[in-house]
Amino acid sequence: MRKKVPEPPSSEITSESLYLRRREFLKSAVLFTGTATGVGGGLQLLSGRPSGTDGGLPSAPGDAPKKKPRGPYDTDEAPTSYDDATTYNNFYEFGLDKGDPAENAHVLKPRPWTVVIDGEVNKPQTVDIDTLQSWFPLEDRVYRMRCVEAWSMVIPWMGFPLAGLLRRVEPTGKAKYVAFTTLKDPKQMPGQRTSVLEWPYVEGLRLDEALNPLTMLAVGLYGRVLPNQNGAPLRLVVPWKYGFKGIKSIVRITLTEQQPPTTWSRSNPREYGFFANVNPEVDHPRWSQATERRIGELRRRPTLPFNGYAEQVASLYSGLDLRRNF
Amino acid sequence: MASPPLPWLKPAFLVGGLSPLALLALQLARDTLGANPIERVLNQTGMLALILLVASLACTPLKVVAGWTWPMRVRKLLGLLGFAYAVLHFLTYVVVDQGLALATILEDIAKRPFITVGFLALVLLVPLAVTSTNRMVRRLGFPVWQRLHRLSYVAASLGVVHFFWRVKKDHTEPLVYGGVLALLFAIRVAEALRKRRARSGAPASAI
Numbered sequence: 001m002r003k004k005v006p007e008p009p010s011s012e013i014t015s016e017s018l019y020l021r022r023r024e025f026l027k028s029a030v031l032f033t034g035t036a037t038g039v040g041g042g043l044q045l046l047s048g049r050p051s052g053t054d055g056g057l058p059s060a061p062g063d064a065p066k067k068k069p070r071g072p073y074d075t076d077e078a079p080t081s082y083d084d085a086t087t088y089n090n091f092y093e094f095g096l097d098k099g100d101p102a103e104n105a106h107v108l109k110p111r112p113w114t115v116v117i118d119g120e121v122n123k124p125q126t127v128d129i130d131t132l133q134s135w136f137p138l139e140d141r142v143y144r145m146r147c148v149e150a151w152s153m154v155i156p157w158m159g160f161p162l163a164g165l166l167r168r169v170e171p172t173g174k175a176k177y178v179a180f181t182t183l184k185d186p187k188q189m190p191g192q193r194t195s196v197l198e199w200p201y202v203e204g205l206r207l208d209e210a211l212n213p214l215t216m217l218a219v220g221l222y223g224r225v226l227p228n229q230n231g232a233p234l235r236l237v238v239p240w241k242y243g244f245k246g247i248k249s250i251v252r253i254t255l256t257e258q259q260p261p262t263t264w265s266r267s268n269p270r271e272y273g274f275f276a277n278v279n280p281e282v283d284h285p286r287w288s289q290a291t292e293r294r295i296g297e298l299r300r301r302p303t304l305p306f307n308g309y310a311e312q313v314a315s316l317y318s319g320l321d322l323r324r325n326f
Numbered sequence: 327m328a329s330p331p332l333p334w335l336k337p338a339f340l341v342g343g344l345s346p347l348a349l350l351a352l353q354l355a356r357d358t359l360g361a362n363p364i365e366r367v368l369n370q371t372g373m374l375a376l377i378l379l380v381a382s383l384a385c386t387p388l389k390v391v392a393g394w395t396w397p398m399r400v401r402k403l404l405g406l407l408g409f410a411y412a413v414l415h416f417l418t419y420v421v422v423d424q425g426l427a428l429a430t431i432l433e434d435i436a437k438r439p440f441i442t443v444g445f446l447a448l449v450l451l452v453p454l455a456v457t458s459t460n461r462m463v464r465r466l467g468f469p470v471w472q473r474l475h476r477l478s479y480v481a482a483s484l485g486v487v488h489f490f491w492r493v494k495k496d497h498t499e500p501l502v503y504g505g506v507l508a509l510l511f512a513i514r515v516a517e518a519l520r521k522r523r524a525r526s527g528a529p530a531s532a533i
Contacts, residue, residue, distance in 0.1 A: 032337060
């Protein structure tokens with residue numbers, strides 16, 4: 001016997017026109033979603049920048065900050081977070097975006113590493129980085145750092161005064177300047193495969209600036225070894241000058257009679273002078289230097305002459321027109 | 327030839343165009359914009375303004391070259407979205423970055439060409455946004471409206487110059503935008519010349 005198939009009541013049957021409209025609606029919905037996602041995704045791709053907050057970095061130092069007595073040059077301002085200081089870097093050897101160095105600098109091998117010290121010195125030498133840093137007791141120093149782009153940080157460096165190293169190699173009477181050179185190796189520094197700047201990066205100081213007790217060579221920050229993106233294994237820190245003077249990953253220190261041709265001042269002499277002293281009175285052609293944003297803060301703060309180190313260094317420039325010699 | 331109604335087109339472009347803003351707001355709230363979030367917001371809103379303005383200027387050339395008409399239906403929306411991001415970009419600079427320090431802002435606008443051209447681009451966009459409604463098109467009359475809206479060419483060009491002067495090194499990216507804009511202008515000029523030739527040629531052939 002065949003059972004009669006039960007028919008649904010007519011009230012449950014969708015009319016054909018409604019059925020077709022539903023299909024139309026679904027089709028529109030799918031196209032809407034696809035288009036919206038496409039437009040949004042495209043804009044994201046074109047405008048987006050890597051966030052630069054990851055990159056397989058070790059997290060902030062786990063041990064609680066040691067309460068140390070304040071050193072003679074330390075600022076009592078709160079240090080910038082370790083994450084910010086190690087993920088927001090200008091280091092064009094690893095890319096132009098500030099997040100690039102943290103992402104790309106792992107290809108640099110900071111050991112073994114040798115530093116050549118030569119030029120107008122009585123004791124020129126080539127020395128291994130570990131030997132070099134073993135010559136001096138390492139000091140912690142909390143310095144303000146001011147970038148020419150009008151942002152600033154407070155960084156606890158670890159290192160030793162450059163003066164100690166210079167005295168050890170005995171500058172000759174002809175030495176007037178110190179030139180520093182960064183490693184040039186596109187295999188370890190992928191940013192050097194493009195010629196945005198002339199490689200290797202070169203910076204320099206007048207000898208009296210180099211001998212100032214504030215000037216230091218750093219091998220660490222926040223009580224740990226210097227991360228590659230911050231200039232491992234050896235970098236210069238000159239706290240009263242804009243950050244670009246603080247040359248990173250140094251392989252050569254040469255004492256010279258002539259002012260060395262430094263990378264940024266050669267690339268754009270109108271915007272980046274040799275001295276690059278932090279000076280709220282002398283504007284960068286594209287922005288004022290009167291104020292700065294401390295990383296981690298919302299409001300700008302006034303920039304201090306010589307980045308707050310005028311007492312220690314202003315005398316170095318007496319008689320020099322700092323508007324012309326910027 | 328008119329394309330089918332595509333009722334979803336404008337809402338989809340609106341949602342797509344606003345999604346980077348939603349993402350930016352989300353990242354801001356979650357504090358994942360990196361060490362200098364203000365700089366990131368400035369850069370991204372500026373880029374989005376430029377991209378959307380260039381996209382709005384691509385609609386007519388697309389119709390000319392590919393024969394598509396659907397881009398014309400989102401042209402106004404893209405232009406307004408671009409304007410909205412430009413306003414956000416400016417407000418971020420004035421309110422958040424400079425903290426409403428009017429003296430500094432006015433000095434920036436007056437003294438620094440890179441800021442001057444950016445500001446000028448924004449100012450030029452204001453009358454275009456104001457006259458973007460159909461009612462305003464009717465009130466002004468299409469020829470006047472059309473001439474006025476050619477200011478968008480100037481605004482977008484100034485936007486590219488603003489971007490070019492902002493970049494410290496490696497001008498590839500602003501040059502790409504400049505190149506795209508130049509191509510779009512070239513298509514417009516070629517089309518205008520073709521039309522003029524067709525118009526002056528018509529009586530001769532139609533004895």
